Amino acid sequence: MYQSEHSHAVPERHCLPSIGDAHLRPSDVDTLLAALRKALTTPRAPLAMPQDTRQLTHAVEHMAGPTISEQGLGLESALSVFTSCLATQGVPTDHSGYLAYIGSSPTPSAVLMDGLLSATGMIGSGWMGGAGLIWAENQVLKWLADLAGMPESAGGCFVAGGTAGNFSALAAARQRFRQQSTGGKGIILTAASAHSSVASSAALLDLTIVDVACDEAGRMTAAAVASVLAQLAAQDTLTEVVAIVAVAGSTNSGQIDDLHGIGRIARQHGIWFHVDAAYGGAFLCVPAMQPRFAGIELANSVIVDPHKGLFAPYDCCALLYAEPAGALSAFTQDAEYLEHINESDEWNPMHYAFHLSRRARGVPLWFSLAVHGSGAYTQSLTQILALTDTLRARIAEHPELTLIEASSLSVILFKRRGWSHQQYLAWADQCLADKIAFVVPSKWQGETVIRLCIMNTHLEAERCEALLASLG
Numbered sequence: 001m002y003q004s005e006h007s008h009a010v011p012e013r014h015c016l017p018s019i020g021d022a023h024l025r026p027s028d029v030d031t032l033l034a035a036l037r038k039a040l041t042t043p044r045a046p047l048a049m050p051q052d053t054r055q056l057t058h059a060v061e062h063m064a065g066p067t068i069s070e071q072g073l074g075l076e077s078a079l080s081v082f083t084s085c086l087a088t089q090g091v092p093t094d095h096s097g098y099l100a101y102i103g104s105s106p107t108p109s110a111v112l113m114d115g116l117l118s119a120t121g122m123i124g125s126g127w128m129g130g131a132g133l134i135w136a137e138n139q140v141l142k143w144l145a146d147l148a149g150m151p152e153s154a155g156g157c158f159v160a161g162g163t164a165g166n167f168s169a170l171a172a173a174r175q176r177f178r179q180q181s182t183g184g185k186g187i188i189l190t191a192a193s194a195h196s197s198v199a200s201s202a203a204l205l206d207l208t209i210v211d212v213a214c215d216e217a218g219r220m221t222a223a224a225v226a227s228v229l230a231q232l233a234a235q236d237t238l239t240e241v242v243a244i245v246a247v248a249g250s251t252n253s254g255q256i257d258d259l260h261g262i263g264r265i266a267r268q269h270g271i272w273f274h275v276d277a278a279y280g281g282a283f284l285c286v287p288a289m290q291p292r293f294a295g296i297e298l299a300n301s302v303i304v305d306p307h308k309g310l311f312a313p314y315d316c317c318a319l320l321y322a323e324p325a326g327a328l329s330a331f332t333q334d335a336e337y338l339e340h341i342n343e344s345d346e347w348n349p350m351h352y353a354f355h356l357s358r359r360a361r362g363v364p365l366w367f368s369l370a371v372h373g374s375g376a377y378t379q380s381l382t383q384i385l386a387l388t389d390t391l392r393a394r395i396a397e398h399p400e401l402t403l404i405e406a407s408s409l410s411v412i413l414f415k416r417r418g419w420s421h422q423q424y425l426a427w428a429d430q431c432l433a434d435k436i437a438f439v440v441p442s443k444w445q446g447e448t449v450i451r452l453c454i455m456n457t458h459l460e461a462e463r464c465e466a467l468l469a470s471l472g
């Protein structure tokens with residue numbers, strides 16, 4: 001007998017997901033949401049070293065026994081293990097004292113949207129699976145491409161991080177090279193200032209790195225690139241150059257290569273120009289900083305890590321191509337079950353990088369931008385630069401410290417008079433033990449230095465004073 005559409009309709013979706021209503025009660029959901037609220041609203045605990053594996057294993061076993069078992073621990077116990085044993089171990093990258101690597105301080109709206117994104121059950125690989133989410137991601141990509149002054153055609157996708165972004169951009173460059181090549185394995189031109197992921201991507205792609213010298217400020221210059229190209233021409237290997245990779249905000253010193261000069265040379269030779277703005281790209285939001293990025297618009301590909309300076313949660317890298325269509329043949333996977341996607345005209349992020357299944361990881365940033373407005377980003381990044389300048393000035397006037405003038409953006413490099421490498425290491429350990437800051441020594445032109453990178457707006461003046469005092 002015919003049944004009306006409504007009388008015995010199968011519910012579109014169970015109110016609680018997959019493993020069954022018996023296993024997760026509505027009150028459990030409330031418990032989890034309360035824990036999330038608490039995590040977002042409780043100030044960070046003072047800095048501390050994490051326990052080692054043995055101590056951590058002991059602590060968890062003491063509290064709950066084996067955590068993976070036939071019956072399961074139940075929500076309360078498993079959550080207690082998480083909140084009291086696990087989430088307390090390690091240094092949060094959004095801690096105001098996190099100055100060691102490049103930190104991250106995601107907005108609560110982005111963090112919460114990250115959870116909501118998973119709850120949509122949608123996948124960001126192809127238009128069919130998550131059209132609305134991909135549309136939102138593309139809005140953010142367009143915003144970034146416009147900030148960089150890239151052409152109208154620019155587009156791409158979000159990948160897990162700068163490493164995946166550099167790898168995919170170079171894979172696309174290699175694809176174009178192979179299509180046009182007259183032979184040779186392929187050469188990448190880059191400088192010592194480039195991120196380690198450039199060398200590792202080149203190795204994976206079987207491309208040879210040819211090193212370009214940096215000037216005293218640690219920048220790759222157009223003159224140095226031209227000189228290497230002339231040498232390659234003399235050796236008859238100029239046609240083997242796949243790409244020139246410049247950095248806009250080097251990880252170690254924050255320096256920006258001569259993007260304009262290098263980009264023009266790349267254009268003249270028809271060589272792919274990749275700009276790694278994983279760290280520096282966020283500062284494109286600050287109008288006063290934009291002139292320093294002049295030439296980025298000449299790039300064939302650009303990466304920016306929103307999980308660094310754009311207040312997005314991990315893991316998130318925007319990968320942009322000036323001409324995305326060119327990347328398709330490098331990444332489109334062939335499979336019977338993918339044919340309908342490969343033949344569709346809509347935007348399918350799976351075609352623009354080395355990945356297939358993917359979360360729409362650009363959506364938390366889109367949401368946060370939509371909620372707060374891009375002006376909030378300009379303001380926060382301006383504030384980060386102001387905090388950096390204040391600390392820089394204190395370091396510059398300190399009698400025992402020597403500022404490395406070349407350090408830039410939100411990175412500060414400096415030396416302490418008369419210290420050995422061992423003393424720098426001991427100082428960094430003591431800083432953490434004293435809960436002042438999480439810092440690590442680095443190198444500048446072969447010498448040990450202190451490197452601070454500010455990536456949050458809540459670095460306290462007292463913390464800076466304690467840090468300076470610890471340096472004697």
Ligand SMILES: *Cc1c(COP(=O)(O)O)cnc(C)c1O
Nearest residue numbers: 161162163164195251276278279
């Ligand atoms: C951080 C960084 C990378 C690598 O990014 P991940 O997201 O850590 O993979 C690449 N290039 C530069 C300049 C970076 O600062």
